Amino acid sequence: MNNKISIFSSVFLLSLVPALCAAKDYPVADFSEYQQVVGDLAPGDRILLQDGVWRDVEFVFTGRGTKAKPITLAAANPGKAIISGRSNLKLAGEYLVVRGLVFKDGYTPSDAVISFRTDKPENPSDYSTIAVNTRLTEVVIDDFSNPDRYETDYWLSVYGKNNRIDHNHFSFKRNKGVTMAVRLDTEHSQENRHVIEYNYFGPRPVLGSNGGETLRIGTSHYSLSDSLTTVAHNYFDHCDGEVEIVSNKSGKNTIKNNVFFESRGTLTLRHGNGNLVEGNAFIGNGVDHTGGIRVINADQVIKNNYLSGLTGSRFGGGLVVMNGVPNSPINRYHQVDNALITGNTLVNVERIIFGAGSDEERSAAPSNSRFVNNTIVNDSKESPFELHDSVKGIDFSGNKVNFAVGDELAGGFEKSNSLNVAAPPLPVTKEQVGVSWYPKYQKSDRFAVAKTVKVKPGTDTLTAAYSELEGAAELVLAEGDYHVAKTILLDKPLIIRGAGQGKTRLTFGRKSLIDLMNGSSVRLQDLSISGARAPDDKANAVIRSDSAPMNKNFALELLGVEVSDLNINKDFDVIKLRKSTFADYVLVSDSSFSNITGSVLKLDSEKDDYGMYNAEYITVKNSQVSNVNGGLMTVYRGGTDESTFGPHVNVDQVTVTKSPAAGAKGNSILLHGVQRAMLQNSRFDNSAPVLVQHTVGGPVIRVKDNDYNHKPLYRVESIVPGMESTFTADNNNFSE
Structure with missing residues (x-):
């Protein structure tokens, strides 16, 4: 009898275990309710944010879930919990999931909107303040930008190990700072094996400064460490912030099967060795400054990528293999060594550059590298190759083209006039990434x-x-x-x-x-x-x-x-x-503009000389300027940073009369640090000269087919001695 009671009691108690350990849902309607439950979460528990606007909230989400039973922070209804105002989210723990939140109409009060740690760990064995085995999915961050465009923050700072960031939507980051940064500043976050996949990286508007990257993996300081991060099946849509769309600054990462659509800039292997770039599609459609892949450092593999309609030049070209600095400091340019560039298809790519950046400092040409079995087709039948230094360190073989190449490359290329290339299916479509319930960018006027x-x-x-x-x-x-x-x-x-x-x-x-x-x-x-x-x-x-x-x-x-x-x-x-x-x-x-004491265009307020400026494209055409003491325009971009494309200036069929008058203080046009300019078909009548001041990069300034009656028409100054300039002046006509 006693044995029967004992057996019955044991069975009864065992039957209670699932109930006692059952995961719980915690619906919360405000931040105080959230704080009451977040400290007592068990594996499988879920905090569900109710519909509405959650303003000025700083979430700290911590817990220890399991692989089978993660702890979840989610919107009760995906997309209906709107995080706004001065708000952010910090994660720490293991097997956490964040799902379905929307960050909109605000900005972070700290250095990140979402951070995968609550604090920097104090010692190598302390993982209590970082997130590992954690997933961020179906989260939207849309225009959650600091109102000061040059105030720096990140939208996502990824620390820890084995985290997955998937099916999220990130669009319209407008202020300085990387959209998503994988951080390697402690051992806890190195060799992390993060997976970043199926995310929608929507438009990143032109910043007009360094600091406009969409994704960065590592930093120069930790660039000799391996990250082992996988970036796959993401869609980069009009990511135009600066010259580096993806800035790889660590080793042994895999960047594959992503789409870069009409995005200005390149996937840049800026630092770190042994990275794989495979199966990506770069679709430029002829948009200005669209680029492909820039190669720096050792042991990089670039294979089976499709690049089409790319117009970029210099560091933003379709395929760019850079020169390095001998015995380079960790933050400069390490020599390209043992690179393999194979199986890639390039269609209507305007520039493929070897030895880019070659100068007195960057004098180490690529070595021990191979450029093999690639196909390059241009409808124009013009060669896109630019050789800025020796290519003796690159083995060219098995490549196919439909144009004539120069003598230095001839042995590695087979020309065929009937070479046809069909565009392959994209590795991922816009509809397959991000979330289904939040609209993606569509061009509009x-x-x-x-x-x-x-x-x-x-x-x-x-x-x-x-x-x-x-x-x-x-x-x-x-x-x-x-x-x-x-x-x-x-x-x-x-x-x-x-x-x-x-x-x-x-x-x-x-x-x-x-x-x-x-x-x-x-x-x-x-x-x-x-x-x-x-x-x-x-x-x-x-x-x-x-x-x-x-x-x-x-x-x-x-x-x-x-x-x-x-x-x-x-x-x-x-x-x-x-x-x-x-x-x-x-x-x-x-x-027409007349009797003005200032300038027609005064675009020179960014004088801190950090590479910032006020306007990307400046066009004046079919116009008259008379008695304007400050001249037609003053455009200023100071400093030696090489991360931006502009400013661009176009002056066509403009008459400038006594603006300012010849011999007066000032200039009819002042272009300081302008990267692209065309002054043509215009008349300068009794006016002070055009002044061009070179500061950075390889500025392309052309002055042609103009008439003038007071010398000089232009003056050119190099603010940085020895820098490259492609200034040209052609067919300008002087008459008394």
Whole structure:
């Protein structure tokens, strides 16, 4: 009898074990509820954030799950828990899962939005503050950007070992700092074997500075350590932040089967040895500065990649094999040694460069390397090869081309005029990455308007009409006189269109007509603007960017605009862009400017000489400039950083008269550190010269087919002695 009771009791107690150990769900509605439960989580438990906006929350998610029973932090309904304001998330523990959260409308108060550690470990055996065997999946970080574009933070700092980051959506990081960084700063995070896969890396707008990488694995300081990270089946969509889209700075990583779509820059093997780059697709579609793969260091393998329609040059070319620095310091350029580049297909790639960066310092040409069994096809039948140094250290064999190559390469290439290459299927599609419930980027016209409003002449009728607008719009001004007594604080795209020069006339009574705020862009069209009623004050301008930093790039267009009498004081510009603000482009067409004490384009506020600048593309065409004391434009990009592509300047069919007058202090055009410029088909009449100042890279500046009547037309200065310059001047005509 007693034995039967004992057996029954044992069975009864055993039956209770699953119930006693059952995983629990903890629905939480606010941060205080979250804090109450997060410290007592057992394997299999889940914290479920309820729908709504979670503002100004700093989550710390810790626990010890198991492989079979991870501990989960998730949105109760994927995509419905919105983390906003000054918020972040720190992870530490083992077998954690984070799923379904959206970070939007805010920015991190710390150095990362999501960090895979709560603190730096104190000793090699202490793993208590980092995350291992942890998964981040179906998480969205969208425009969660610090309002100061040059304030640095990361969106994802990955520490620890064996972590998986998959099926996430990262788009529109606008401020300085890497979107995702794999960190190797302690032994706990080296040889980590992380897997980064099936993520959507959406647009990364041009930063106009170093620090705009989308993914970085390691840093130069730890670059001789191996990371063993796998980056596979990700989609990089218009990732344009800087010249390095992916910056590999560690060893033995695998980067395979990813797609780089219309992204400016390259996958750069910047530091670290023994990396594999395989099966990736680089689709440029002829977009400016689209690049492929840049090779540096030892034992790199680049095989079976498909590269198409890439236009990039120098460090941003389609395939770039760099020169190194003899006995290089760890943070410079190690020589390419024992590289294998094989089985790759390159179609309509404008530049394949060997010995890139060759100069007095970078004098170590590639050695012990092979370029074999690659196929290169160009519709133009022109060779894309550029040899900047010796290629004797590279064995070329078995390669196929449809154009003639130079004598130095001839032995390793077989030419066939009928060589046809079919585009292979992409290794991953846009639909297969990220999350299904959050929209991905689609190109659109920033000046597409849903509303058109007619405005009558009068005082502040323009500002009254603008104040009623909720989104992008066009204000159509009738013939007559308009006075704007209060500066228009523009925070959305706006078109202001008049009836024509001389027909629609604007004056303004403050220091500026328009102040550009975050989220704005402006097109002025068919207007006459006078500064005659502006105050006698300093730093006046028709259009100026906000005095506070702006993280959203904007566009400026002046089409058929007449600007005159900006001469109330000695410092009155047409367009003035201020520090920490950036224009994707400035376009001036079919316009005229006269009697101005400042400049037409004043784009020189970034004078800290760290490679920053105010506008990417600057175009002036079919226009007249007369009696403008500050000249047509001043464009400044200082320092010797090589991480950006611009500024780009194009001046075509412009007449410049006494702007400033010949012999006066100043220059008709000042280009300091500009990387690409074309000045052509223009007339410089009794005006001070164009001044070109070289600071970095291999700037390509061309001055051709211009007329002038006061010497000199241009002056060229090298701020950095010995740097490469491709300045050319052709067919410029002088007449007394």
